[in-house]
Amino acid sequence: MTKTHAKEIAAKLLEIKAVFLKPHDMFTWASGIKSPIYCDNRITLSYPELRTYIKNAFVELIKKEFADVEVIAGVATAGIPQAALIADAMNLPLIYVRSSAKDHGRTNLIEGKIEEGQKVVLIEDLISTGSSSLKVIDALKEAQVELLGLVSIFNYGLKSAKNNLQDIKTFSLSSYDELLDAALEKAYIQAEDLDLLKNWKENL
Numbered sequence: 037m038t039k040t041h042a043k044e045i046a047a048k049l050l051e052i053k054a055v056f057l058k059p060h061d062m063f064t065w066a067s068g069i070k071s072p073i074y075c076d077n078r079i080t081l082s083y084p085e086l087r088t089y090i091k092n093a094f095v096e097l098i099k100k101e102f103a104d105v106e107v108i109a110g111v112a113t114a115g116i117p118q119a120a121l122i123a124d125a126m127n128l129p130l131i132y133v134r135s136s137a138k139d140h141g142r143t144n145l146i147e148g149k150i151e152e153g154q155k156v157v158l159i160e161d162l163i164s165t166g167s168s169s170l171k172v173i174d175a176l177k178e179a180q181v182e183l184l185g186l187v188s189i190f191n192y193g194l195k196s197a198k199n200n201l202q203d204i205k206t207f208s209l210s211s212y213d214e215l216l217d218a219a220l221e222k223a224y225i226q227a228e229d230l231d232l233l234k235n236w237k238e239n240l
Contacts, residue, residue, distance in 0.1 A: 041093045045210040046218040048086050049190070054079040057219055059229045059236075067165065072236055073212070077161040077189045078114050090189060091121040093209050098122065098157055101207060102184040106155045109133055109146075111172050114161035118189065122159060133158075133172040145175040152180040160188040163208060165240075166200030173204060190215075194240045212237055 049055040055075045056063070062070040080086050098105060110119025110132040123130035131148030150156070156176060160169055169186060176183050186201065191208035216233055219225045225233070 039214075042210045042214045043218055045090065045093070045189070046214040047222065048083075048089075049075070049077070049080070049210070049215065050219055050222065050224055052079055052083055052086065055190075055215060057215075057225055057229075057233065059225065059232045065164065067167075069165075069240065072233055073192070073215075075162050075190055075192075078117075080189070081117055087121070090118070090209065091125055094118065094122050094159070094187060095125050097187060097207055097209070098126070101205070102155075102157050104155055105157045105184055107131060107150060107157075107181070109156050109158045109172075109176065111135075111158065111160045111169065115159045115188075118161060119159040131156075133175050135168055135171045146179055150179055150181055153182060155182045155184050157184050158186045160186060162190040162192070163188045163197050163201070163206070164192050165194060166197035169204075170200055193237060195238075196240060 054077055055073065057073050059072045062072055063074040065071055080090055105128065107129045108119050108123040108126065110116040112132050112134045116132045119132065120130055129149065131146055131150050133146050158172065158176070163169060173183060183204065185205035185207065188208045189210065191197070191211045193212045216230065220227065220230065
């Protein structure tokens with residue numbers, strides 16, 4: 037992913053309030069982690085120009101890194117619309133994967149048609165600790181497909197995610213570091229907040 041794309045996307049996420057930075061009033065994630073940042077990339081879907089920019093950046097990245105991809109897979113639920121946009125742009129089949137099976141019907145984990153040995157690229161909206169991605173990766177492995185890699189809009193860059201996803205080729209359109217640069221440049225944060233924000237990431 038180019039630095040230009042990464043910085044542009046980070047700046048846009050801040051501009052549309054898909055990302056909030058509160059270094060002195062922490063958010064609590066669903067996992068219980070206290071965080072100075074909250075990211076909701078679903079908001080990008082409501083901005084056609086940014087939605088298209090992100091779609092095109094995904095397609096560019098996938099063509100470069102995973103040229104032999106045969107199927108696009110979205111992680112339920114936030115990864116599904118991004119995956120649908122990409123699959124449509126690349127004229128590829130689409131599936132999506134749940135983190136847990138339905139409790140009714142066929143109790144599927146994977147929705148859509150997939151065959152053993154097919155080459156799949158997995159789409160996430162964001163990567164935090166990587167633990168939710170692992171559940172989906174396990175489901176794809178069980179389906180005996182070839183997972184080429186995982187791509188996301190945003191990555192917090194946490195050590196836990198690097199450890200959890202160390203065996204998976206992973207790329208993100210933008211990251212926490214680019215976000216901090218954009219936030220400082222556009223005065224969303226002050227220079228004195230940088231150490232606190234950087235230390236939070238290093239300590240997880």
